[in-house]
Amino acid sequence: MLLAFDTLAAVAAPQALRWGGDPSGGAPYVFSDPSNPQAYTGFDYDFAEALARQMGMKAKFVPTDWESIVASLKRKEFDVIIDGFEPTTDRAREVLFSKPYYLFRLQLTVRKSEQRINSLEDCKRLGIPVGTLVNCAASRLLEQGGYKSVGYQDPVGAYQDLEAGRVDAVIMDVAGEMFYARKNPKLRPAGKPFNTGAYVVGIRKGDKALLEKVNAAIDSLANNGTTEKIFRKWDLWNEEQLSLRTRQSVKYEVTSARFNWSEGLIKLSKAAGITVMLAFGAMLIAVLLGVPLALGQSNGNRFVRTVCTIYIEFFRGTPVLVQLLFLYFGLPVVGVTLPGWLTAIVGLGLNYAAYESQVYRTAFQAVPSRQWHVAYSLGMKPAQAFRRIIFPQAFRIALPPMTNDFVALFKDTSTAFAIAVWELATAYRELANATQSYLGIGLVVCCYYLAMSLPLAHLAHRLEQRLQRKSTGIISSGSDT
Amino acid sequence: MISINGLTASVEGTRLLNNVSMDLQSGRILGIIGPSGNGKTTLLMCMCGLLPFESGSISIGDRTLPAADSGTRNEALWAFRKKSGIVFQHLHLFPHLSVLGNIIEAPVHVSRKPKAEAEKEALGLLEKLGIEQYRNKYPEELSGGEQQRVAILRALAMNPEALMLDEPTSALDPIRSGDVRKLLQEFAAAGHTVVIVSHSVRFLKGFADQLAFMGKSELIEMNATRELLENPKDERTREFLRFSELS
Structure with missing residues (x-):
């Protein structure tokens, strides 16, 4: 009974053709309809609808990410790629291409x-x-x-x-x-x-039956004028497209990425160099800004305290990715245009300064106030007492959390991909997507990250031990009566 | 020479010193006794310029520290602080510096003494107390008594006119030992002043030239040690001494 019902339902409702495309910044291919943000539009959207109808199926759009669109197809998140997808030799190893539709x-x-x-x-x-x-x-x-x-x-x-x-x-x-x-x-x-x-429909390897059906549908759409109607609607029609109506194969250029390991490693090394530069630059800003923020928040007058607190809460309370996009695309509106790498250094630096300030504030507070008194009683002035007595003790307390932050910062430099900085994570995405070698290149990239963060952690550990040997810290935490 | 006139001080709204006056000649060792919580440490903090006071004044040698609202306190403060040194009850050595580093820190960085000279003097002091072998150790590696010696030397290295010690006998015994005692006596004999706050009358009896008894926020009486112990004038002093003899 149940079985019969299932079969019935399958016959009654047309089978879904799940197609993948990237709607973010995807106009005019597929994008959110400005007049109705709940719905999608675009020439690929229209084409997918027509294609599915021609195949006796119902189009179901699956929004995805452009860079990893082939990997998503292979993971069966959808059945076909329709997103201005070009046939390339590297992709040919991963997917089947339909006839061109444009x-x-x-x-x-x-x-x-x-x-x-x-x-x-x-x-x-x-x-x-x-x-x-x-x-x-x-x-x-x-x-x-x-x-x-x-x-x-x-x-x-x-x-x-x-x-x-x-x-x-x-x-x-x-x-x-x-x-x-x-x-x-x-x-x-x-x-x-x-x-x-040419734009083609991408189909999983092995889905030969689907490929045949898609090709037949593309031919029909080309010959019955549906394709022309769609592309005229988007003002993209030209006479060149007429060649697609004939059943002969069409001549088009197949572009492809070459990848060889020595070239790839050089690219990754360059990207790693940029990652190092971003991390060190940002940490420098974070430390230089974190100390005055910490002092301002704990010792400043009411105005300074408020300003520091607002700064800290703002940068800790909003995602660093949003801050980077804001600096990169927002500042040019008011006439400040920084290059991507500088934006990343400044953005990450400003962000991490908020976190560093909290590390330093805690560290300063952990130094007993009597240390100030002793320094004063020996004739030191506040700046000197801070520099010679308080800071060295606070530094030792702050060192372990600072190391953690620095390693975290190394990894957070990957957010710079959002503003077109060619650092290590961007390099990984681009090289892996171009070659579909997520695993191999991924392992190499991980090695690069480890090669950068492990020596750092080791160095910090050594420094910590050296300081620890000097002293475990507070001689007496008791307060004098 | 220390001269205190009408000193009144409060902390967070509580009056801890009320119109305290005293004079102490150079070369003397003064012991301050009295029940705890009666303002003994507060008095020392004021005398080191670490706690602002509401009215009155304190002079050490030729430097005078006025009350907090006098407007001239800040100018006077830095010079005044060099005149006095203090050894806190819990010592508070600088944990990031070696024994030698603790002692020469202020001479080198405040008095701008050449490092070699400061080190030579520090080693001389360490030898007097027989702990020169610890010069490169860090405070945490030392026993409580050794730490106290270093704290005393750290204060003495600045050659202050007056040295204050807050409860040096609590749980530590080196202060009773001959060499530390001798060092402090030499220091006083050279024309300086030593002020010791202690609850131990027995310890002060054989060490201090003069004793001052602090009642509730007030200086009740001050006299030569023997005189005050044998012939206390005030009923509150008599009661305290009776009680402390039992303990």
Whole structure:
């Protein structure tokens, strides 16, 4: 009875075609409908709906993350990828490609005032890094051609940085370029669109039956004019697409990323160097700012105390990622444009200063007040007593938690990926996504992190022991009567 | 020479010293006795310039410390503090410095003495007390008695005009031992003043030249040691001495 009911239900409700795409900064592919934020829209959204209908199925959108979209498909979070997905040789090892449903070209964009750059070759000649999305045809093209590049998670960030002057050129699929840059009066296209590529549907290896059905549906949609209707709606139709109507195979360029280990290790080492720079720079700011914050909070007058407390609670109470995005995208609005790496150092430094201040405050409080009295009775003035007597004792108390914070800071530098800083975690994501070698590169990256944090922990431990040998601290905690 | 005039001091609204006056000649050792909680330590803290007082004044040698609201206290304070040294009941050595480091810290960094000279003097002091072998040890490695010797030397190294000791006999016995006693007597004989707060009348009896008895926030009477012990004038002093003889 139950079995019969199940079978009935399966027949009655059309089977779901679960498709994955990244809606964050995903316009015009798939994105939250501005007039109805609960719903999604975009040409890939429309295409997926039409494709599923053609296949007698019901489209079900699964929002996912662009960078790891292939890994998510393999983990069966959805059945197909429909998100401006380009066939590449590295992806061909992981997934099956459908027939193309759209042919796209790339477009280089610069600021309106830009004089030097009119082609990708200009960028290469001048050594100017080109911004683009990570893990896309354009990023692979740059890599193959030996261009300098800056990777972005979404087109909005790339064009914002172009406007703010953090990068001087951005290359993007024409679809994205039209939506985000074409109408921006401060930007202009540099040269004509070039390098034809194709969007295809990505399907898990082994899903041959699904592939056949998808291909048949793509053909039907192309020939019955549905595809044209969809892309006309988004103002992306051109005559070139007509070639997709014929059943012959279509010529398109397959871009691919090369990865060899020696090159990869050099890239990872560079990224590790940036991670070290971020961590040390941020810690320097955190320590230099943490001490006055701690003193201000415990010894300042009411105004100073309030200011310090507000600062500390603000930075401890909001996520560091949000603070970084705020500094990176918010400050240029008021005319302060810092490069990504500096933003990361300042942002992490400001954030960790709040935590360090609490470590120092506790440490200062742990030094008995009689130590001040003794120093004063010997004729020391407050600054000297602090420097020579109180600080060295507080430092020893603060050292273990400081070490912990520093190691944590090392790991928190990975948040800088959000603002396009090419540190170790960003490098891992990009290299692993490009090569699908999450495990191998992941282990190497972990080794890099350990190689940085273990000596640090060891050094701190040695220092601690040396100080411990000198003394275990407070001689007598009893108060005099 | 120490001269205190009409000293009145409160801590957190409680009056701990009320109109205390006394004069003490140079070269003398003064013992202050009295029940605990009667302001003995408060008096020492005032005399070291560590606790501001409401009215009156304290002079040590040619330096005078005025009351807190006089407006000139801060200027007078730093010079005044160099005139007095204190050894706290719980000693409070600097745990991050060696024995030698504790003693030369102020001479080198406050008096700007050359380090070699300060070390030589410190070693001389350590030898007098027979603990020069501990010069490179850290405070926690020392016994209570050894720590007390170092604390005394740390204060003496600044060559203060007056040295205060707060309850030096509580649980520690080296102060009773000959060499420490001798050191303090030499120090006094060289024209300095020593003030010792102690609950042990027996200890002060053979050591202090003069005794002062503190009642509730007040200086009840002060006299030569023998005179005060044998012939106390005030009923409260007599009662305290009767009680302390029993203990």
